[in-house]
Amino acid sequence: MYSSLAVFILIVTSSICKGQNVFPKDPYIEVGSSINIVCQNSVQGKIYWTLNSERINESWSNTNSSHSVLSLPNFTHSSATLQCHSANTQVLGGTIIRTYTKPSNISCILTSPIGESWFICTWEHQTDSSLNINYTVMCNSCSNLTEICNSQETTCKIKYVNISAEIGYVGNFNISVRAKHAAWEAFSEPQIFKLIKIVKINPPELTITTVSDHLLLEWKVKKKDRCQVKYSTAGSESTPEVPKNLAKVEKQWITKIENVESCSNYTVAVRCALGLAPWSDWSREQTVLTKLNQRDVKLHLWRNVAEADKNQVRKVHAMWTEIPSTCQETLTYTIKQTPYKQNMTGVDHMETSCDNSICDVNQDAHRINLKVFLNESLFVNDSVYVPAIGESLPRVTDIQTSTFEGAILVSWKAPQQPVSGYMIDYTHNGNQYSWKETKYTNATLFDLLDKKPYNITVTPLFEGKTGHGTQALQICSRVGDPGDFTNVNVQAKHKSAFVSWGVKSQEACRGAVVNYIVFYSTQDGPQLNVTVDNTTQHISLKDLNPNTQYRVYVKAVGHTGTTKSSERLFETKRFDPALITALSVCGSILIVLVLSVGLCCAIQWKRFQEKPVPNPGNSSVGSWRPMAHGQVNSGIWRFQPLSYPQENIFNVVDPEEVQRTSTSPLTPGCHDNPASDQTEEYTDPVLVTAPDIQSEDAVEHEETQHPESTELLSSEGSPSSPYRSQSSVETAARTSEPCKCVSLKQPDKTPPVTIYVTLDMFG
Ligand SMILES: *[C@@H]1O[C@H](CO)[C@@H](O)[C@H](O)[C@H]1NC(C)=O
Ligand SMILES: *[C@@H]1O[C@H](CO)[C@@H](O)[C@H](O)[C@H]1NC(C)=O
Numbered sequence: 001m002y003s004s005l006a007v008f009i010l011i012v013t014s015s016i017c018k019g020q021n022v023f024p025k026d027p028y029i030e031v032g033s034s035i036n037i038v039c040q041n042s043v044q045g046k047i048y049w050t051l052n053s054e055r056i057n058e059s060w061s062n063t064n065s066s067h068s069v070l071s072l073p074n075f076t077h078s079s080a081t082l083q084c085h086s087a088n089t090q091v092l093g094g095t096i097i098r099t100y101t102k103p104s105n106i107s108c109i110l111t112s113p114i115g116e117s118w119f120i121c122t123w124e125h126q127t128d129s130s131l132n133i134n135y136t137v138m139c140n141s142c143s144n145l146t147e148i149c150n151s152q153e154t155t156c157k158i159k160y161v162n163i164s165a166e167i168g169y170v171g172n173f174n175i176s177v178r179a180k181h182a183a184w185e186a187f188s189e190p191q192i193f194k195l196i197k198i199v200k201i202n203p204p205e206l207t208i209t210t211v212s213d214h215l216l217l218e219w220k221v222k223k224k225d226r227c228q229v230k231y232s233t234a235g236s237e238s239t240p241e242v243p244k245n246l247a248k249v250e251k252q253w254i255t256k257i258e259n260v261e262s263c264s265n266y267t268v269a270v271r272c273a274l275g276l277a278p279w280s281d282w283s284r285e286q287t288v289l290t291k292l293n294q295r296d297v298k299l300h301l302w303r304n305v306a307e308a309d310k311n312q313v314r315k316v317h318a319m320w321t322e323i324p325s326t327c328q329e330t331l332t333y334t335i336k337q338t339p340y341k342q343n344m345t346g347v348d349h350m351e352t353s354c355d356n357s358i359c360d361v362n363q364d365a366h367r368i369n370l371k372v373f374l375n376e377s378l379f380v381n382d383s384v385y386v387p388a389i390g391e392s393l394p395r396v397t398d399i400q401t402s403t404f405e406g407a408i409l410v411s412w413k414a415p416q417q418p419v420s421g422y423m424i425d426y427t428h429n430g431n432q433y434s435w436k437e438t439k440y441t442n443a444t445l446f447d448l449l450d451k452k453p454y455n456i457t458v459t460p461l462f463e464g465k466t467g468h469g470t471q472a473l474q475i476c477s478r479v480g481d482p483g484d485f486t487n488v489n490v491q492a493k494h495k496s497a498f499v500s501w502g503v504k505s506q507e508a509c510r511g512a513v514v515n516y517i518v519f520y521s522t523q524d525g526p527q528l529n530v531t532v533d534n535t536t537q538h539i540s541l542k543d544l545n546p547n548t549q550y551r552v553y554v555k556a557v558g559h560t561g562t563t564k565s566s567e568r569l570f571e572t573k574r575f576d577p578a579l580i581t582a583l584s585v586c587g588s589i590l591i592v593l594v595l596s597v598g599l600c601c602a603i604q605w606k607r608f609q610e611k612p613v614p615n616p617g618n619s620s621v622g623s624w625r626p627m628a629h630g631q632v633n634s635g636i637w638r639f640q641p642l643s644y645p646q647e648n649i650f651n652v653v654d655p656e657e658v659q660r661t662s663t664s665p666l667t668p669g670c671h672d673n674p675a676s677d678q679t680e681e682y683t684d685p686v687l688v689t690a691p692d693i694q695s696e697d698a699v700e701h702e703e704t705q706h707p708e709s710t711e712l713l714s715s716e717g718s719p720s721s722p723y724r725s726q727s728s729v730e731t732a733a734r735t736s737e738p739c740k741c742v743s744l745k746q747p748d749k750t751p752p753v754t755i756y757v758t759l760d761m762f763g
């Protein structure tokens with residue numbers, strides 16, 4: 001007894017723990033249906049229910065000592081958790097209720113029996129798409145075939161031949177769809193079809209022809225079919241409709257799309273249905289470009305009449321609206337002028353061609369005629385009146401112009417006579433004109449080029465004629481910033497820089513420059529500025545740091561704004577160029593001085609060194625003989641350079657030295673470079689590398705001495721005294737032949753010549 005009680009308690013406890021005392025367990029119900037849930041109440045006391053944690057009113061449940069029954073009518077939650085609680089809020093058990101829906105809205109079609117024909121049904125089913133559901137199309141009226149086709153989507157198709165025996169073409173048949181899930185099964189409401197009403201034919205094949213002002217559509221007629229057309233242009237689409245003018249011509253449907261826009265792309269499609277059967281798909285969309293329609297051509301012919309020149313000839317500038325470029329038609333325009341006669345109508349004689357759009361018109365009244373030809377036949381024409389000079393016609397007065405945000409506002413006073421309207425034409429360059437018509441005595445001109453001067457003319461219109469034009473004062477569409485810099489030039493010096501700039505000369509519609517400000521700064525220094533007036537376009541920047549990079553730009557300041565030039569970088573010089581010049585002059589003077597002093601010293605030194613100290617032992621006392629009797633071996637050493645017949649000590653050449661060099665090609669006559677020949681030989685004497693100017697003399701001297709030297713060698717073959725050599729120098733100077741040679745060769749001998757001066761005082 002006790003043991004069985006224990007087992008019972010155990011079972012109850014375990015069933016409470018597992019929540020097994022609420023039934024039915026996790027049911028699926030059809031949405032909107034009712035359900036009763038039972039909670040087994042093993043514990044004494046009150047019981048209550050919660051749905052998704054919200055307590056349910058106790059009136060919904062019916063409780064006795066052992067059970068609590070909850071009735072939920074019209075359950076629509078797709079999924080809800082229901083729990084049964086004891087009074088002390090202990091959960092006694094729970095269940096999850098899920099709902100499913102029935103498939104609905106079945107529609108079935110039979111595709112066109114041409115070729116392969118399919119029986120296709122589609123339906124709706126609201127369900128979690130993750131659920132695996134098997135659908136079956138059931139034929140409830142068929143005797144042998146209950147399941148027509150299976151699928152896992154909400155559409156199902158089957159070849160018509162497989163079911164044609166069961167489904168009659170004329171009679172009704174009853175279809176429903178079954179949705180089967182592992183936990184539930186739902187059936188749609190049955191639906192009745194008649195095959196003849198579900199045949200969907202193939203889309204028609206459409207041909208489109210573009211005619212001047214409409215599109216012609218044609219496609220094949222099917223038995224008992226009805227059709228719809230839709231078309232679209234850029235930005236708009238028509239609703240599908242049965243065209244009013246749809247007509248059967250033989251075996252074709254024919255219709256027109258009228259009032260099409262010229263030169264536009266139209267996309268057209270057609271669909272048809274058999275009787276009350278569903279529409280076919282739309283035919284392949286075809287796009288066609290419509291033709292240019294005469295009705296859409298608005299030439300807006302107008303003209304601007306310039307002042308007459310001295311021959312009373314006026315230039316008339318004709319203007320008209322061109323046909324849009326999207327049109328593929330090739331049109332030719334002709335502009336002609338014809339004298340205007342009051343009662344001459346439609347007579348074209350005396351027409352004169354104009355040059356492009358410019359007609360030269362005399363003082364009489366004229367008409368300007370514009371004709372447009374398409375394929376050599378007249379397509380459209382227009383004409384405009386040019387009044388005679390001085391003709392009594394209305395004219396506007398008191399034209400006022402102003403600008404506002406890039407547009408020009410024009411207003412004027414109406415003439416006394418009644419007029420139908422006004423034409424305003426305006427140009428910024430005399431070639432491109434714009435024009436617009438108004439009924440009022442004012443107009444706003446938009447779409448102007450920025451900062452351009454416009455000439456505006458207002459002409460009254462009446463009775464197909466025009467009055468005289470009145471021109472407004474030229475006005476800029478906008479006044480721009482002042483000055484337009486061409487370039488900024490900088491000439492940098494040591495501590496200053498000269499900055500100059502150019503501005504484009506007198507551009508119309510530029511604001512006037514009030515002054516220029518030159519801004520300059522070092523790389524990291526503060527920005528400095530100098531202001532100059534508008535007549536000056538250069539400035540010298542002072543007090544700059546030497547050897548420093550500066551940046552500079554110029555700003556033009558006007559009443560309408562400022563314009564900044566491009567920025568220039570420049571670097572001041574390291575040294576003052578004047579200082580460098582002074583320094584280099586001083587330097588060269590110094591060098592010359594040093595050289596001359598050095599040379600003098602060297603000469604003196606050499607002289608001093610080579611003067612033998614007289615041996616008093618060898619001296620004898622004698623009387624001083626006069627110079628004229630020869631100085632040979634006088635024994636008394638005297639410094640007597642002044643006694644040399646030659647003025648220049650450089651000219652003294654030691655004959656002995658000359659003799660020593662006799663192995664060198666020292667022959668009388670011409671030598672290519674006697675100086676260089678001797679360079680290697682002379683080592684002892686003071687060496688002076690003389691500049692070119694000196695070398696000529698020196699070479700001459702060298703040269704002049706050679707003939708003499710050889711003469712000496714050949715005649716005596718013994719060292720001679722300087723006194724003799726001296727005398728022979730004079731001889732040599734008289735020998736003219738080698739000199740000539742030397743002078744001939746001289747121009748070739750450009751390199752510096754080394755002069756060897758033998759400071760040999762007394763042998
Ligand atoms: C309590 O109600 C349930 C269900 O309605 C029923 O099966 C059971 O017999 C009832 N018990 C008593 C004691 O009335
Ligand atoms: C659905 O059909 C497939 C095969 O067609 C089958 O394997 C599966 O068990 C079916 N599922 C249900 C819920 O009937």
Ligand SMILES: *[C@@H]1O[C@H](CO)[C@@H](O)[C@H](O)[C@H]1NC(C)=O
Nearest residue numbers: 427428429430431455471474
């Ligand atoms: C504008 O009008 C002025 C004054 O009549 C004339 O000098 C100038 O050439 C005209 N400019 C153009 C572009 O027609």
Ligand SMILES: *[C@@H]1O[C@H](CO)[C@@H](O)[C@H](O)[C@H]1NC(C)=O
Nearest residue numbers: 409411438440441442443444
């Ligand atoms: C012309 O002027 C009137 C009043 O001055 C103004 O209301 C109107 O907008 C103006 N029209 C144009 C085209 O500027």
Ligand SMILES: *[C@@H]1O[C@H](CO)[C@@H](O)[C@H](O)[C@H]1NC(C)=O
Nearest residue numbers: 517519527528529530531555
């Ligand atoms: C020019 O420099 C002065 C001081 O040197 C300064 O006060 C002034 O604002 C500067 N002008 C401009 C336009 O920067």
